[in-house]
Amino acid sequence: MTLPLDQQTVIITGAGQGLGAAIALRFAAAGARLALMDYDTAALAETTSACGGGAIGIQVDLCDRAATSAAIAKTFGQLGRVHTLVHNAAILRPRRFLDEDFDSFFRTFNVGLQAGFQLARAVWQGMQDNGGGALVFVSSRSGIEGFAEESAYCAAKHALEGLCKSLALEGAPFGITANTITPGMYMRTPMSARNYPAELKQKWVDPALLTPAFVLLAEQRLQALNGHRLDAWSLSQELANAP
Numbered sequence: 001m002t003l004p005l006d007q008q009t010v011i012i013t014g015a016g017q018g019l020g021a022a023i024a025l026r027f028a029a030a031g032a033r034l035a036l037m038d039y040d041t042a043a044l045a046e047t048t049s050a051c052g053g054g055a056i057g058i059q060v061d062l063c064d065r066a067a068t069s070a071a072i073a074k075t076f077g078q079l080g081r082v083h084t085l086v087h088n089a090a091i092l093r094p095r096r097f098l099d100e101d102f103d104s105f106f107r108t109f110n111v112g113l114q115a116g117f118q119l120a121r122a123v124w125q126g127m128q129d130n131g132g133g134a135l136v137f138v139s140s141r142s143g144i145e146g147f148a149e150e151s152a153y154c155a156a157k158h159a160l161e162g163l164c165k166s167l168a169l170e171g172a173p174f175g176i177t178a179n180t181i182t183p184g185m186y187m188r189t190p191m192s193a194r195n196y197p198a199e200l201k202q203k204w205v206d207p208a209l210l211t212p213a214f215v216l217l218a219e220q221r222l223q224a225l226n227g228h229r230l231d232a233w234s235l236s237q238e239l240a241n242a243p
Contacts, residue, residue: 001130001131001132001133001175001220002219002220002221002223003083003132003219003220004030004031004219005027005030005031005032005215005218005219006030006031006032007083008032008033008083008084008218008219009032009033009034009035009075009079009080009081009082009083009084010027010032010033010034010035010082010083010084010085010086010218011034011035011037011075011082011084011085011086011119011123012024012027012034012035012036012037012086012088013037013038013062013086013087013088013089013115013119014037014038014088014089014090014138015034015036015037015038015044015047015048015057015088016036016038016039016040016042016043016044016046016047017038017040017043017047018207019088019138019183019207019210020036020038020047020086020088020089021043021047021050021207022206022207022208022210022211023086023088023211023214024036024047024051024055025047025050025051025208026208026211026212026214026215027051027214027215027218028050028051028052028054028055030215031054032054032084032218033054033055033079034051034054034055034056035055035056035058035071035074035075035078035079035082036048036051036055036056036057036058037057037058037059037060037062037071037089038057038059038060038089039059039060039061039062039089041059044057044058044059045057056074056075056078056079058071058074058075062089062110062111062114062115063106063107063110063111063114063115065114065118068114068115068118068119069118069122072118072119072122076122081123081126081129081130082122082123082126082127082133083127083130083133083134083218084133084134084135084136084217084218085119085120085123085133085134085135085136086136086138086214086218087115087116087119087120087135087136087137087138087160088138089111089112089115090108090111090112090138090153090156090157091107091108091111091112091152091153092108092150092153093108094149094150094153095149096149097149097151100151100152104152105151105152105155106152107152108152108153108156109152109155109156109159111156112153112156112157112159112160113156113159113160113163116137116160116163117163120135120163120167120178123135124171124176127171127174127175127176128171128174128176131174131175132174132175132176132177132220133175133176133177134176134177134178134179134217134218134219134220135164135167135171135176135177135178135179136179136181136214136217136218137160137161137163137164137178137179137180137181138180138181138182138183139157139160139161139164139180139181139182139229140157140182140183141182142154142157142158143157143158143160143161143180143182143229144158144161144229160180161180161229164178164179164180164227165178165227168226168227169227171226172226172227175220175223177217177220177223177225177226178226178227179217179225179226179227179228179229179230180228180229180230181213181214181217181229181230181231181232181235182229182230182231182232183207183210183232183233184210184231184232184233184234184235205233209233209236210232210233210236211232211236212235212236212239212240213230213231213232213233213235213236213239214232216235216239217230
């Protein structure tokens with residue numbers, strides 16, 4: 001079901017800064033109503049204000065099941081049915097496996113997978129009743145490869161990839177698409193600033209340049225894009241250069 005963003009309500013997680021904030025600003029400019037979720041109250045408030053009156057900010061700890069359920073209830077209460085979910089929130093704090101403890105491992109894992117499941121499960125029935133909707137899960141190379149000192153992050157992203165593949169199959173008969181999308185390019189974000197070596201910081205780009213790919217997926221302009229793992233940088237460049 002192709003639906004312009006100005007007729008959509010969209011949830012974006014991790015919307016306080018970085019890629020999430022860039023997506024929020026792009027969607028707001030297109031006229032979408034937005035439920036913006038983030039743990040960082042100050043960053044969230046800044047993004048929400050920049051997005052204008054069509055956006056609400058919901059401070060939430062997405063590793064907490066009860067808090068996530070409350071955030072979902074607030075979204076439905078204020079904005080109604082959701083047409084697109086962009087689950088972008090993630091935690092990446094590299095540490096040796098022997099330094100990883102249960103709480104830190106599952107905080108990272110639950111923000112990625114548990115919240116992804118809860119949010120998708122909450123919006124699914126409405127999408128099905130409405131004739132379709134888009135689930136967009138932000139992944140990374142860590143979703144298909146292993147990296148030292150990223151046991152929790154890699155586990156979360158690998159699991160998110162598997163969840164997406166299953167949801168794509170189940171959602172297809174109802175017009176619900178599910179895709180993972182990776183940045184595909186080094187981005188200038190606070191997470192990158194903490195984790196990138198100096199040579200990669202010489203290559204990074206503004207995350208706003210990756211947002212056209214998210215618009216395409218949210219509007220479901222290509223229904224065949226379902227169950228795919230996409231590269232936001234390449235797809236956005238292709239869209240920008242299209243006649």
